[in-house]
Amino acid sequence: MEINAWIPSITTSSIVLILLWLGRKLILTRLTHSVKHEYDVKFEKLRDDLNKNSIQMKSLSSGALSGIINRQNAQYKRQVLAVDQIWNSVIQMKPAKVFAAQLGAYKFDTMMKAVTENPHLKEVIDVIGDDFDRNCLNGIDAEKARPFISDLAWAYYSAYNLILRNYYVKYLMIQKSLDKTEIIENPIVIKVLVVALPHREEAIQKHGHEIFHTYLEELETLLLNELKSLLLGDKASEESIKQANLILKVVENLQLKSPHT
16 A cells, blocks of 8 residues: 555544644633633622621621620619719718717716616707707618629628617617617627728727727728729729628628617
């Protein structure tokens, strides 16, 4: 067979192979572009979805943060009002503080004995108590403030109020010549003061009810400092929390055992 007979066959085969190769490249190129386009479309959709979610999250976060801030502002305003209510109650008890100081100038036992022997001396006691209104000890506003102040602030307030009530009881006993010292020498009252003023324990245990009035100023200062700390947002120490809980527990026990005066 002559070589010229193979030439057309080889040429045709070569052309077919070239066309197949070109077709393959074209198909691959089109597939690549198609996949890329589809990917780009999906990517854009995903990005749009993420942007929408981000906007929603920011909106939710902003709303939640706004709600938290509003609640904190409302709580702080209520705390400010509570501090005002507590301190206003202390101011209302100023007449009772003066009354306690006047009554505390006389030893209870001596006064009781003198009044028993000479009933006319009751007039002196009447003069001391003439302008005294026991309603100043009620502390209605203070009770409203209790949920919004620290336990230690309420403990100091309770100890302060308890001392003043003790002197009012003394006044009633002298008026009625009721010589029952055990009523005003209540160990629970002494315990309240010892817990509130631990550095005064020796004097409190030694002199008892006769010097309760001398600690009013100190308790008032401690209460004021605690109220200031509350407004400044200072956190209570573990020691002060224990002290407050102990005072309140003793006061509550006393209230359960004693009639209201």
